[in-house]
Amino acid sequence: MADSIKEFKFNTKNEFHQFIIKHTDFLKDLVSIQNSSGISYNFNRNSLYEFLKTDFKNNGSVFFIYENKEPIGAIWGYRDPFGDKEFTLSFFAIKKEYQGKGLGKKLMKFVYDKLLKTKRYNKIGMISEKGTRAINERLTGKKGNSSKYTLKKNGCRDEITIKPKLRHIL
Ligand SMILES: CC(C)(COP(=O)(O)OP(=O)(O)OC[C@H]1O[C@@H](n2cnc3c(N)ncnc32)[C@H](O)[C@@H]1OP(=O)(O)O)[C@@H](O)C(=O)NCCC(=O)NCCS
Numbered sequence: 001m002a003d004s005i006k007e008f009k010f011n012t013k014n015e016f017h018q019f020i021i022k023h024t025d026f027l028k029d030l031v032s033i034q035n036s037s038g039i040s041y042n043f044n045r046n047s048l049y050e051f052l053k054t055d056f057k058n059n060g061s062v063f064f065i066y067e068n069k070e071p072i073g074a075i076w077g078y079r080d081p082f083g084d085k086e087f088t089l090s091f092f093a094i095k096k097e098y099q100g101k102g103l104g105k106k107l108m109k110f111v112y113d114k115l116l117k118t119k120r121y122n123k124i125g126m127i128s129e130k131g132t133r134a135i136n137e138r139l140t141g142k143k144g145n146s147s148k149y150t151l152k153k154n155g156c157r158d159e160i161t162i163k164p165k166l167r168h169i170l
Contacts, residue, residue, distance in 0.1 A: 004065075
């Protein structure tokens with residue numbers, strides 16, 4: 001059983017920079033997840049720092065999922081500067097030895113629930129890869145339309161929105 005999921009939220013480049021100075025393991029953990037997941041990204045700590053600093057200039061978040069206190073999977077994304085309150089999911093990976101146990105789905109669901117509950121975001125968008133598409137379809141059902149979320153397949157992108165509560169539309 002994964003023991004927890006945690007969000008690290010950054011509002012500005014500088015906030016991210018200050019955090020990284022104090023938390024030296026943060027980038028190490030992300031690189032380790034990347035290297036142990038089979039994903040085709042090839043960041044080292046320095047290039048990842050530069051990449052994230054740019055992504056996080058205007059709101060970004062990293063979510064870690066832990067197993068016995070070890071970070072074994074992550075999602076990161078940022079507020080799309082052009083989209084209407086869209087959180088653009090940019091990275092999603094689970095370490096190989098923990099794949100296929102439902103942890104990726106658990107992490108995605110947590111991120112959707114957490115972000116779409118706030119007024120910061122009204123949509124989660126991502127380039128559709130096999131894994132993200134499979135999990136999005138499982139979270140929204142065969143028709144992409146569960147009681148909670150709607151999945152819109154928009155070209156090579158997947159977009160998840162949350163359904164308005166009945167009291168909001170009455
Ligand atoms: C994609 C990834 C994060 C999924 O994590 P995971 O913990 O293995 O996924 P889960 O066990 O929660 O899978 C949930 C369901 O989705 C399905 N699924 C997951 N990845 C899949 C894939 N690549 N292709 C098809 N189905 C997939 C699982 O079979 C499972 O189905 P089930 O509910 O019917 O049993 C993980 O495989 C990974 O890190 N892959 C390498 C990086 C990557 O491709 N990232 C996505 C693009 S950024």
